[in-house]
Amino acid sequence: MPSSSPSPSPFPGAPQELLYEGKAKRVYRTADPQVYLCQYKDDATAFNAEKRGSIAGKGEVNCTVSSHLFRYLAQQGIPNHFLAQPSPTEMQVKAVTILPLEVVVRNRTAGSLCKRLGLERGLPIDPPLLEFYYKNDALGDPLVTQDHIRLLKLATPSQVEQVGSLALTINGHLQTFWRACQLELVDFKLEFGCDAEGEILLADEISPDTCRLWDLAAGDDSAPRVLDKDLFRFDLGDPVAGYQEVLQRVLQVVEQQPHPNSA
């Protein structure tokens, strides 16, 4: 192993070249061209990086929560990029080409939806609302319609169909999982990618950074107890404690229901 390796790790697929440093993670190439390593950071940003900070322990929480959710979704038949969690803040994933789309599913009104459309927060949305955003920080991730996606060639119509339908199926599975944690899944953002064979895989992360989670054991629809990045976005409470509480609830649930992959 070369001494210049950015973070020597004693496992196959150790990080080699830094491919991309994002707002929340670093992505490394490994010796295997089909495998990347994601390092989860404590850095926190909101409102297209206008607000910046750090949440101690967030990298570990998000990496561990994401790992458990990807294992659970794989068991439910949802193809995804997860391979292993070699350390508390590192995830080995299948290398994919990310579709430049943020796929959002909403079960209740919150966040930018309320602001854009003048809706009250906390109204149930049934059937769930599916939205696509163009993943482009310079443009502030604008909302796009299927026609915009075609115009910009962000994905083929069949890919849009596929990820939209996957996102709604994933919503059902995630609602079940988070409910077991006594958390309501208000909304969430997914990213998908294509692997070397052109197969579409769920990728990126699923964590309190990317899901709005409201405590089912406290608060109510008009004054929810939030346990997600809104703690940081809107200074609603201690994000460090909130993220740890989500991790603890997830660990309790997965320990009750052990499964073969949870090495």
Place this chain on the structure above:
Amino acid sequence: MPSSSPSPSPFPGAPQELLYEGKAKRVYRTADPQVYLCQYKDDATAFNAEKRGSIAGKGEVNCTVSSHLFRYLAQQGIPNHFLAQPSPTEMQVKAVTILPLEVVVRNRTAGSLCKRLGLERGLPIDPPLLEFYYKNDALGDPLVTQDHIRLLKLATPSQVEQVGSLALTINGHLQTFWRACQLELVDFKLEFGCDAEGEILLADEISPDTCRLWDLAAGDDSAPRVLDKDLFRFDLGDPVAGYQEVLQRVLQVVEQQPHPNSA
């Protein structure tokens, strides 16, 4: 006729009560509950009324151009609200309940599309792009998907289907008309309403305020000669002269092809 009448006009359907004063027009109730009178103003606004001004003669140009276009579209079988143009700045229309949607069709990239999605100006769009915006000044007329329209109950799915398909048909007819005026129809905004029978009618106006028109006889795609509200929005030239030139071209075309309704 009461002396308090805001603008005594010697025709059936004279204005009675002012129902609504918008950015570009005043809408009056008349003696006939099924008929409204629209008075076109010279007031000009842009960027959700952040920029305000006045364009001398605009009311007359927009009222006259709209009247000719509504007559032409009626001949092509497009149901619309136009009844008569009793004076240069007044239009008698069928009273409708306006759907709170701005229906936009784009044949070439320009304006907010370029800004939102980072596209170069002037690229051809084929097939044309159809967009819906929530007509709500307080929210800045946000872009909406069909799912947002359903969530907000702005229109029924069948109404959305109907106005979308009408808008694309109208696009073909308007492209033909404006081409006869030596103008390229880059994009435009339509509004639709429901009459007392629940029938959907094309309403509002079609004018250099609501169409982007590029001179086919001068300029090119990268440096077009614009003859529409962009003259005012971006200070590209004299809007008064530009609007008059559009009116003259329209009058020339309709005089070449007289039709029964052009009283």
